[in-house]
Amino acid sequence: MLRTLFAGALLLCASVVSAAEKPTLVLYNWSEYLPKKVLRQFTKETGIPVRYSTYDSNEVMYAKIKTVKGVGYDLIVPSTYYVDRMRREGLLQKIDRSKLSNFGNLNPRLLNQSYDPNNDYSIPYLWGTTGIGYNADKVAPGQLKRWADLWDPAYRNKLLLLNDMREVFSIGLRTLGYSINTTDENQIRAAYEKLVELMPNVRVFDSESPKTKFLANEVVAGMLWNGEVYQGSLENPKLQYSYPEEGATLWIDSLVISAGAQNVDAAHQFIDFVLRPEIAKQINEEVGYSSPNLPAIQLLPEKMRNNRALYPTDADLSKADFQADVGDALTIYDRYWQRLKAGR
Amino acid sequence: MKTREPFKWVAVGTIWTWLALFALLPNAMVLVASVLERGQDQFFAFAFTLASYRRLLDPLYLSVLLDSLYLAALTTVLCLLIGYPFAYLLAQAPARRRALLLLLVIIPFWTSSLVRTYAMVILLKTNGLINQMLLGLGWISEPLELLYTTPAVIAGMCYALLPFMILPLYAALEKLDRRLIEAAHDLGAGRVTIFRRVIIPLTLPGIIAGAMLTFLPALGMFYVADLLGGAKTMLVGNLIRDQFLAARDWPFGSAASAMLTGLMALLMWAYYQSSRRANRGALP
Numbered sequence: 001m002l003r004t005l006f007a008g009a010l011l012l013c014a015s016v017v018s019a020a021e022k023p024t025l026v027l028y029n030w031s032e033y034l035p036k037k038v039l040r041q042f043t044k045e046t047g048i049p050v051r052y053s054t055y056d057s058n059e060v061m062y063a064k065i066k067t068v069k070g071v072g073y074d075l076i077v078p079s080t081y082y083v084d085r086m087r088r089e090g091l092l093q094k095i096d097r098s099k100l101s102n103f104g105n106l107n108p109r110l111l112n113q114s115y116d117p118n119n120d121y122s123i124p125y126l127w128g129t130t131g132i133g134y135n136a137d138k139v140a141p142g143q144l145k146r147w148a149d150l151w152d153p154a155y156r157n158k159l160l161l162l163n164d165m166r167e168v169f170s171i172g173l174r175t176l177g178y179s180i181n182t183t184d185e186n187q188i189r190a191a192y193e194k195l196v197e198l199m200p201n202v203r204v205f206d207s208e209s210p211k212t213k214f215l216a217n218e219v220v221a222g223m224l225w226n227g228e229v230y231q232g233s234l235e236n237p238k239l240q241y242s243y244p245e246e247g248a249t250l251w252i253d254s255l256v257i258s259a260g261a262q263n264v265d266a267a268h269q270f271i272d273f274v275l276r277p278e279i280a281k282q283i284n285e286e287v288g289y290s291s292p293n294l295p296a297i298q299l300l301p302e303k304m305r306n307n308r309a310l311y312p313t314d315a316d317l318s319k320a321d322f323q324a325d326v327g328d329a330l331t332i333y334d335r336y337w338q339r340l341k342a343g344r
Numbered sequence: 345m346k347t348r349e350p351f352k353w354v355a356v357g358t359i360w361t362w363l364a365l366f367a368l369l370p371n372a373m374v375l376v377a378s379v380l381e382r383g384q385d386q387f388f389a390f391a392f393t394l395a396s397y398r399r400l401l402d403p404l405y406l407s408v409l410l411d412s413l414y415l416a417a418l419t420t421v422l423c424l425l426i427g428y429p430f431a432y433l434l435a436q437a438p439a440r441r442r443a444l445l446l447l448l449v450i451i452p453f454w455t456s457s458l459v460r461t462y463a464m465v466i467l468l469k470t471n472g473l474i475n476q477m478l479l480g481l482g483w484i485s486e487p488l489e490l491l492y493t494t495p496a497v498i499a500g501m502c503y504a505l506l507p508f509m510i511l512p513l514y515a516a517l518e519k520l521d522r523r524l525i526e527a528a529h530d531l532g533a534g535r536v537t538i539f540r541r542v543i544i545p546l547t548l549p550g551i552i553a554g555a556m557l558t559f560l561p562a563l564g565m566f567y568v569a570d571l572l573g574g575a576k577t578m579l580v581g582n583l584i585r586d587q588f589l590a591a592r593d594w595p596f597g598s599a600a601s602a603m604l605t606g607l608m609a610l611l612m613w614a615y616y617q618s619s620r621r622a623n624r625g626a627l628p
Contacts, residue, residue, distance in 0.1 A: 338404060
């Protein structure tokens with residue numbers, strides 16, 4: 001409790017603290033999402049030093065940026081609907097396309113999404129899916145084709161779920177045939193009741209490093225991000241991925257420039273640098289997940305390019321959806337989430 | 345005397361400024377936030393309401409609170425049962441060895457309790473040290489499921505908080521006047537009677553202090569339940585964090601925080617009252 005109180009106090013006080021004067025690019029990114037050598041190369045080429053800090057959830061990033069109105073941060077990497085939210089709340093500034101010579105490298109299918117119709121504010125950095133991960137030593141391939149298969153009593157106390165409210169409710173809603181972005185309380189309650197039946201199968205909720213629970217044999221299957229599966233499979237090739245028939249969840253993490261950015265030029269330079277095929281390739285190779293950069297994919301080793309976890313077929317994604325902002329319904333989700341965890 | 349005046353002002357002033365800035369101000373902000381309305385695009389809407397406090401009366405949140413209290417109480421009792429004999433033996437040890445033993449109790453404090461909790465994960469996991477040892481000895485044929493269970497959470501809490509129990513108990517036991525025990529013995533009291541009627545009453549202030557120092561932090565240590573219990577439980581700490589981050593309901597998170605702070609203040613007051621009584625009782 002004290003930690004939470006203190007963090008809250010810090011958040012509130014942080015707006016008083018002004019940003020550093022030096023022309024240093026401040027990049028705020030997901031943890032383990034950018035190789036250090038890419039930063040070093042950028043500084044070497046441009047002479048612009050980069051201060052790099054990380055977060056492990058959109059929520060933490062949003063709370064911080066919102067409180068300081070983005071002052072002190074230049075580049076941020078929010079996912080899908082957070083771009084929409086932050087854009088609407090005036091936390092982002094428009095990106096000057098004329099400064100991005102490499103914009104044409106981006107896969108057109110990942111552009112012009114509803115969360116930012118003209119990509120005025122966001123440039124895709126990496127994308128991925130949430131599907132089912134399993135250990136092929138313990139689960140025969142083909143046994144987990146649907147989200148609904150996770151309810152099989154054979155998996156009692158053997159599953160991992162991401163410790164993320166919206167992601168967990170998505171699988172409840174999907175097995176019932178509802179939209180993952182519903183704001184209807186009846187549907188959310190039905191999903192909660194469905195998830196209650198799944199709880200005996202759940203051994204652990206984790207989204208900090210879910211792959212390690214698979215590698216340590218604590219769990220045999222569960223919901224997982226495709227990049228985690230790829231990274232884990234480098235250590236244990238038996239860690240595999242399937243795209244559930246009801247539909248996987250799609251997300252795109254995008255580079256955005258904060259409204260309070262003090263190094264707007266440097267931020268553009270960095271975006272253009274990351275859009276270079278060789279750099280995008282380096283990032284993709286190191287981090288896993290999927291690159292939105294078409295020429296970069298061609299540079300990848302064949303094993304990665306043909307990895308279905310990273311580069312799915314059209315059929316794999318036929319029913320996939322993006323998460324969208326659910327507005328005030330978030331508190332309804334939260335109430336049932338608390339109930340699910342409190343076991344009543 | 346005069347030369348010490350400025351020093352006094354600086355020292356007292358620093359402490360007061362510190363407390364005002366980092367204790368009073370944040371708590372006041374939490375209190376204010378707790379009576380505001382949840383905002384759609386802002387964290388708060390500046391309108392007064394007690395809705396957040398009314399929501400706390402929901403049986404759901406009551407059960408979250410009871411679960412947290414239960415876990416904290418269980419941890420305290422176990423720490424007392426382990427800590428009391430430990431502190432007793434510590435107080436009996438020869439003076440030279442005592443310093444070393446005390447140092448060993450304190451050393452874990454040099455590492456963050458979060459890091460120590462991760463160390464517990466390494467011990468308890470399926471292919472962890474304990475399972476490997478038991479498998480190696482041939483005592484078990486399949487690894488035990490130790491991690492992500494309730495006993496794992498309780499063990500983790502006790503491990504993290506045991507020193508907080510031992511130190512005040514040790515302080516009380518060390519002061520224990522051995523002549524009183526001898527006198528009780530001479531007057532015909534048995535070992536159990538001496539312990540029950542002489543030693544326990546004399547060390548009661550230490551017991552109460554240890555219990556408070558264990559119970560209060562235990563209420564807030566939700567990360568132990570997350571890391572060792574698999575995040576399957578909802579404790580007050582989780583609830584508050586979720587309100588600030590996932591649900592973006594800062595007023596409700598603040599109300600839950602204020603409620604917890606109030607509860608702790610109440611316990612501190614009860615402690616103050618009972619320790620005054622215990623101290624008075626200890627005097628002849």
